Every structure is written in structure tokens, then in C-alpha cells.
Amino acid sequence: MTTSQIAPEVAERVHEGLNPAQRAAASHGAGPLLIVAGAGTGKTNTLAHRVAYLIASGITPNRILLLTFTRRAAGEMKRRVDALLRRVATGDERLPETLSGAKVWGGTFHSVAARLLRVHGRDIGLEPNFTILDRADAEDLMHLCRTELALGKQGRRFPQKGTCLDIYSRCVNAQLPLEDILRTVFPWCKEDAEDLRRLFVEYTDTKESRQILDYDDLLLFWRGLLDSPAGDRVRERFDAVLIDEYQDTNALQADIVALLRPDGTGVTAVGDDAQAVYSFRAATIRNILEFPQRFEGTTVLTLEQNYRSTQPVLDATNAIIAASSQRYDKTLWTDRDGGARPALVTCRDEVEQTDYVIERILGHREEGLALKQQAVLFRAAHHSAALELELSRRNIPFYKYGGLKFVEMAHVKDLSSFLRLAENPLDSMAGLRVLQLIPGVGPRIAAALMDALRDANGDFDTWVSWRPPEISVKTWPDFVGLMRNLAHAPSTDVSAQLHAARIFYAPLAEQRYDNAAARLADLEQIEMLGSRFNDRARFLAEMTLDAPNWTGDFAQPPTLDEDFLILSTIHSAKGLEWDAVYVIHAADGNIPADLACGSAEEIEEERRLFYVACTRAKDHLYVLHPLRYYAAGRGFSDRYGYAQRTRFVPDTLRPLFAESQARPTSDEADAESGGIEATTTRIREGIKAMW
DNA sequence: CTCCGTGCTGTTTTT
DNA sequence: CAGCACGGAG
Numbered sequence: 029m030t031t032s033q034i035a036p037e038v039a040e041r042v043h044e045g046l047n048p049a050q051r052a053a054a055s056h057g058a059g060p061l062l063i064v065a066g067a068g069t070g071k072t073n074t075l076a077h078r079v080a081y082l083i084a085s086g087i088t089p090n091r092i093l094l095l096t097f098t099r100r101a102a103g104e105m106k107r108r109v110d111a112l113l114r115r116v117a118t119g120d121e122r123l124p125e126t127l128s129g130a131k132v133w134g135g136t137f138h139s140v141a142a143r144l145l146r147v148h149g150r151d152i153g154l155e156p157n158f159t160i161l162d163r164a165d166a167e168d169l170m171h172l173c174r175t176e177l178a179l180g181k182q183g184r185r186f187p188q189k190g191t192c193l194d195i196y197s198r199c200v201n202a203q204l205p206l207e208d209i210l211r212t213v214f215p216w217c218k219e220d221a222e223d224l225r226r227l228f229v230e231y232t233d234t235k236e237s238r239q240i241l242d243y244d245d246l247l248l249f250w251r252g253l254l255d256s257p258a259g260d261r262v263r264e265r266f267d268a269v270l271i272d273e274y275q276d277t278n279a280l281q282a283d284i285v286a287l288l289r290p291d292g293t294g295v296t297a298v299g300d301d302a303q304a305v306y307s308f309r310a311a312t313i314r315n316i317l318e319f320p321q322r323f324e325g326t327t328v329l330t331l332e333q334n335y336r337s338t339q340p341v342l343d344a345t346n347a348i349i350a351a352s353s354q355r356y357d358k359t360l361w362t363d364r365d366g367g368a369r370p371a372l373v374t375c376r377d378e379v380e381q382t383d384y385v386i387e388r389i390l391g392h393r394e395e396g397l398a399l400k401q402q403a404v405l406f407r408a409a410h411h412s413a414a415l416e417l418e419l420s421r422r423n424i425p426f427y428k429y430g431g432l433k434f435v436e437m438a439h440v441k442d443l444s445s446f447l448r449l450a451e452n453p454l455d456s457m458a459g460l461r462v463l464q465l466i467p468g469v470g471p472r473i474a475a476a477l478m479d480a481l482r483d484a485n486g487d488f489d490t491w492v493s494w495r496p497p498e499i500s501v502k503t504w505p506d507f508v509g510l511m512r513n514l515a516h517a518p519s520t521d522v523s524a525q526l527h528a529a530r531i532f533y534a535p536l537a538e539q540r541y542d543n544a545a546a547r548l549a550d551l552e553q554i555e556m557l558g559s560r561f562n563d564r565a566r567f568l569a570e571m572t573l574d575a576p577n578w579t580g581d582f583a584q585p586p587t588l589d590e591d592f593l594i595l596s597t598i599h600s601a602k603g604l605e606w607d608a609v610y611v612i613h614a615a616d617g618n619i620p621a622d623l624a625c626g627s628a629e630e631i632e633e634e635r636r637l638f639y640v641a642c643t644r645a646k647d648h649l650y651v652l653h654p655l656r657y658y659a660a661g662r663g664f665s666d667r668y669g670y671a672q673r674t675r676f677v678p679d680t681l682r683p684l685f686a687e688s689q690a691r692p693t694s695d696e697a698d699a700e701s702g703g704i705e706a707t708t709t710r711i712r713e714g715i716k717a718m719w
Numbered sequence: 720c721t722c723c724g725t726g727c728t729g730t731t732t733t734t
Numbered sequence: 735c736a737g738c739a740c741g742g743a744g
Contacts (some may be wrong), residue, residue, distance in 0.1 A: 098734085139734085310734065407731070408731050460721090468721070623731060
């Protein structure tokens with residue numbers, strides 16, 4: 029790492045406002061650095077300061093690689109670094125040139141991989157027009173391969189396509205042999221090892237021949253590139269590599285970091301082993317625990333001063349995580365005195381929980397807390413269904429993170445598939461999808477047409493002579509014309525291409541969907557969005573790799589400037605904070621999820637997840653658990669269960685909480701019938717409101 | 720071959 | 735109540 033000496037007064041300006049530990053982290057020298065940063069200790073801020081410090085000390089911004097967990101985090105980081113640099117530049121003549129759009133390489137492992145492979149892929153035999161399969165595409169491809177090999181037709185039932193992909197992905201990301209993964213994670217599929225092996229070979233071959241990459245390939249090929257003779261060309265690009273949320277990286281990602289900076293110089297990893305919640309994606313806290321062994325001469329710095337939460341909230345969250353066997357010991361403290369103990373609220377059922385949460389939210393808003401400063405968190409996306417319904421009914425605007433994503437909706441995928449096919453005519457997943465939109469064209473014909481296209485080296489002219497079924501004789505030439513135009517269009521004009529595709533697609537969508545108008549409106553939004561891009565491949569990649577945040581950009585109720593409540597899965601809430609946080613369905617079965625109680629490790633992860641949820645709160649924390657809950661999915665009708673409060677708040681921790689009932693206990697006697705009556709009344713009101 | 724109706728099954732978190 | 739697999743009609 030080539031850092032020139034940094035002037036003390038410049039350093040002082042960079043570090044303004046940091047505490048001593050943060051300061052040490054931000055201005056650390058070239059040796060490998062691990063920052064163990066507890067929740068709310070200013071991790072993001074410290075990392076931003078470190079980036080600014082590196083730039084101020086002479087490293088060119090585009091020689092810094094900043095790997096974050098989400099695109100949102102990347103954007104936030106960039107904003108802060110820019111602000112810092114602006115502050116530093118004041119009165120300094122040497123710096124302004126580095127300022128204008130400090131182009132730090134940033135993004136998720138996956139999106140950075142896509143960009144690097146676009147440039148260097150040829151060196152390892154990858155054409156730059158490769159396209160990327162999202163999760164659903166990958167599953168569908170797995171399914172096609174399974175049918176191809178006639179698996180699951182021998183009487184025994186074969187694992188589902190999603191399960192197959194999970195197994196495959198787990199092997200790749202954990203870098204472990206199939207047997208190990210089957211034995212430890214998917215024991216009920218042990219019998220299928222041989223067939224799975226065949227399936228995975230077929231899957232891999234198909235992807236290769238079609239020049240399509242799945243999520244895992246992006247990491248795999250990035251590592252392969254670094255491991256190849258061309259690896260130096262990638263290594264030479266970067267002087268510094270910083271990785272956020274290191275506790276949630278997997279073996280493959282750790283390999284990539286090590287290959288980027290083999291001796292560890294210039295590596296900065298930030299993370300908190302107490303917040304590791306992605307082991308289902310093969311993330312392993314061994315990466316953070318063993319970082320010092322992997323990189324000799326590592327400096328470990330710990331951030332323990334919490335700036336986020338009040339003392340009572342921190343007392344509770346510290347106690348929750350104390351029960352865990354975390355390895356990097358740290359005790360968070362704060363000087364934010366005062367504030368109330370977090371609330372532990374018992375509700376009779378989900379209706380009561382919903383009402384309670386909404387009342388509190390509105391109450392806080394009365395006191396001046398905007399909806400945006402409050403969030404409701406839950407374990408699984410569907411846990412918020414009842415709440416969403418009631419919020420809509422009461423016209424309380426909200427926005428939900430996690431769960432179904434905008435770009436995964438059928439019509440959005442349809443539209444982007446036109447561009448994907450134009451970008452890479454071998455992309456059979458995009459091709460099959462687009463072709464089957466045409467009436468009279470099903471899987472068989474579509475497959476034949478894609479084969480023909482491949483034989484013609486991707487020249488769409490080969491489709492001109494094909495005679496479609498009667499119903500589509502008119503549509504077909506338009507379609508072929510569209511594809512030819514898209515293929516020859518300058519790749520820069522993304523929104524024009526989207527427009528052309530939309531015009532063709534609109535009538536098909538109208539036939540296909542009963543709510544076509546709404547869907548077509550979405551597509552206009554996509555088109556607008558396309559105008560922000562000047563590169564089709566980049567557009568398509570971001571579309572699949574950075575999907576979640578796109579929803580935040582526009583796919584919401586038309587209230588973007590207005591105030592709205594945040595609903596989020598706990599996983600999607602990572603790294604965020606709100607003044608008031610409501611953790612709902614915090615009852616055994618949901619937290620921890622009964623599907624995740626197979627082993628002690630899994631339960632520990634659920635505990636950390638609960639910890640992550642609670643540590644999002646600055647001033648007000650509510651943990652709610654309905655006694656009676658609707659066990660979604662276990663058959664319909666009246667499958668209600670009686671839930672224990674979450675085991676992560678055992679009796680010993682109760683003094684740290686203010687316990688209450690959602691309704692006064694005096695109602696107990698008549699509450700049962702009263703509650704039910706209230707429900708039926710509400711249903712009737714709802715029906716009346718419909719006319 | 721496509722398309723549509725019927726019946727079975729299965730459930731988390733995300734790049 | 736889905737989303738998917740399978741069977742039969744056109």
C-alpha cells in the first residue's frame with residue numbers, strides 16, 4: 029500500500045468527532061486490520077472515515093475496493109465518504125482533484141464480481157456478454173436439467189428444484205463436498221447423492237454452454253480469475269480492500285479476500301460475531317474468528333461505545349446476547365442515560381398485537397416521532413400480513429423491506445428478459461420465458477427455437493422463416509423484428525430498448541393478466557429507471573443483483589416524500605436503526621423459528637437474530653408476543669397454538685423489561701367472547717366498506 | 720403440443 | 735391458499 033505521509037492537520041479534520049478507538053481504526057497503517065464493532069458503535073462511520081483517510085493519504089479512490097452487504101449500505105458509505113472528503117478539502121489545495129466523484133469501487137461481492145468479470149472474464153474464457161440468473165431462473169434451470177435427466181421418475185420422489193439449488197449452492201459456498209453437506213444439512217436427501225451429482229454436472233454444463241452465470245458462479249469465477257495467470261491484473265487494481273459485515277461472509281468470499289491481498293496488507297475487515305445471521309447462506313463466523321490466523325500480523329481493534337441506544341435498551345440487549353457463546357468478548361456501554369425499559373408485551377392474539385402496535389406507533393407520532401423513525405421487525409416476511417392489512421385499512425402508509433421483490437414479479441421479469449436475450453442470445457432462460465409469451469408457443473417449441481438460435485450463432489434472422497401457429501402469425505414478425513433491433517441497438521440506449529420491448533409486450537400482458545393496467549404502469553417505471561443507465565449489461569446485472577433497493581427507489585405507494593412506517597424482516601434490517609422498534613411475533617415457534625431449531629448452532633443463530641432485531645432500537649423497544657397465534661401453513665382453518673414467550677427472554681431477564689398486557693387483565697372474563705365479537709364486527713364493517 | 724382443470728403438498732431468512 | 739405436477743381435451 030503506497031500511502032504518502034498525511035499532514036497532521038488533515039488527519040485531524042478527517043478524524044473530527046471520532047472516539048479514540050474509532051480513530052485508531054480509521055488511521056491504522058498498512059497491516060491487516062480487523063475491527064470488531066458491536067451493534068451501534070459507529071461501525072459504518074468508522075469505515076467511512078477510514079476510506080476518507082486512505083484517500084487523504086494519497087491512495088487513488090478507484091484503487092480502493094469497498095465490499096458491503098447491500099447496495100443500500102454501499103450508497104450510504106459513499107455519501108458519507110464524499111461528505112468527509114468535502115470537509116477535509118476545505119482550505120487544502122492538494123485534495124480537490126480526488127474529490128470530484130471519488131470513485132471508490134464499491135458494492136456487494138456479487139455485483140463487484142459481475143463488473144470485474146465483465147472486464148477480465150475473457151482471460152478465463154468468459155465472454156463479456158454473459159447474463160446472470162436470479163434465484164428463480166436458477167431454480168427453473170435446475171428443473172429443466174432434472175427433467176432432461178428424467179430424475180424423480182423412478183418412483184422415489186426427488187428433492188424439489190429449490191432444494192436441489194440449495195444443496196448445490198451450499199456446497200459451492202461452503203466449499204465442502206456433497207456428502208458432507210448432505211449429511212449435515214440435508215440428511216433426508218442422502219439417498220439421492222448420485223442423482224444429485226449427475227444433476228449438478230448437467231446444470232453446470234448447461235450454464236457453461238449458454239454463457240449464463242448464477243449467483244454462485246459470480247463468486248466462483250471471481251476466485252478462479254484471481255487464481256489464474258490473469259489474477260495479477262485484478263490484484264494490481266487495488267491497494268486497499270475493506271469488507272463490511274465480515275461475520276456474514278462465507279468460505280468462498282474469504283478466499284477471494286485472501287487472493288486479492290495475499291499478505292493481508294491493505295485489508296480491513298469490519299464485523300460483529302454477535303450479529304452473524306446468514307449461516308443458511310453458508311456464511312461462517314470462522315471467517316471473523318480466524319481472521320488473525322489467516323493474515324499474519326493482524327491488528328484487532330474493538331469498538332465498544334454504543335452511540336445508538338439508551339442505557340435501559342442496552343442493558344436488555346447486552347443480557348440477551350450474554351447468554352450466547354460469542355468469542356470476541358465485548359461489553360457495550362453508552363452514555364445515553366435515561367429512557368424507559370424496553371416493553372415486553374403479552375397479547376391475547378394477533379389482532380391484539382396489531383392493534384397494540386398501531387396504537388403505540390400513532391402515539392409516538394403524536395409525540396413527534398415520524399413514522400419513518402419507527403419500524404416493525406419480524407422473523408418471516410409473512411408475519412406482517414395481518415399488520416399490513418390493518419395499516420392499509422387505516423390508511424397508514426408503510427413500506428416493507430424483504431419479502432416479495434419488485435423485480436421478481438412476472439411482468440417485470442418478462443420485460444427484462446427481452447433485453448437479456450438480446451444481450452446474450454444463448455441465454456435460454458430468458459429466451460424460453462420470452463418465447464412462451466407468444467400464444468401457441470409452449471416449452472417444446474420454445475426449446476426448439478432456442479436450439480435453432482444457438483445453431484445460427486445467435487442471429488435472430490434465423491427465426492424469420494419459422495412458421496408460427498395460426499394464432500400468432502401476425503405477432504411473430506413483430507417479435508423477430510424487435511429482437512433484431514434490440515440485438516443491433518447501441519447497448520447504451522437502455523430506456524429506448526425497454527420502451528420498444530414494452531410496446532411489443534403490452535398487448536400480450538393485457539391478454540395474460542387481469543390487472544394488466546397496474547402491471548403496465550410498473551413497466552413504465554422500469555423504463556424511466558433504464559434512463560439512468562448507459563450500459564445494457566450493467567443495467568441487467570444491477571437489476572438482478574441489487575434488486576431489493578430498487579423497490580425502495582420507486583415501487584411504493586406514491587408517498588415517497590411523505591412519511592411512512594417501515595416494516596422489515598430482521599435480516600433486511602441489518603445495519604439500520606430507528607427511534608422506536610417493535611419486534612412482533614417474538615414467541616417460540618416464530619423466534620426462534622421452529623424450522624430453525626434443529627441444532628444448538630441454529631438456535632444460537634436465532635438468538636443472534638433476535639439480538640440484531642432488538643439492537644436496532646435507539647429509544648423505544650417493544651417486544652411483543654401473542655399467546656395465541658395462527659400457525660400459518662399447517663393446514664387452514666382453526667389451527668391455533670399457544671405460544672411461549674421467546675426463550676431468549678427467560679425469567680431471569682424479565683426485570684430488564686417493563687411487562688404489560690396489551691389489554692387490561694380486568695377484561696379477562698368477558699374478553700374471550702368480546703374479542704371474538706370484535707373480530708366478527710370488524711369483518712362485517714370491512715364487508716360493508718366494500719360497497 | 721398447448722392449455723386448462725384438478726388434486727396434492729408444503730412451508731424462513733437473501734446475494 | 736398458494737404453486738406445482740399431472741391428465742385429458744382441443
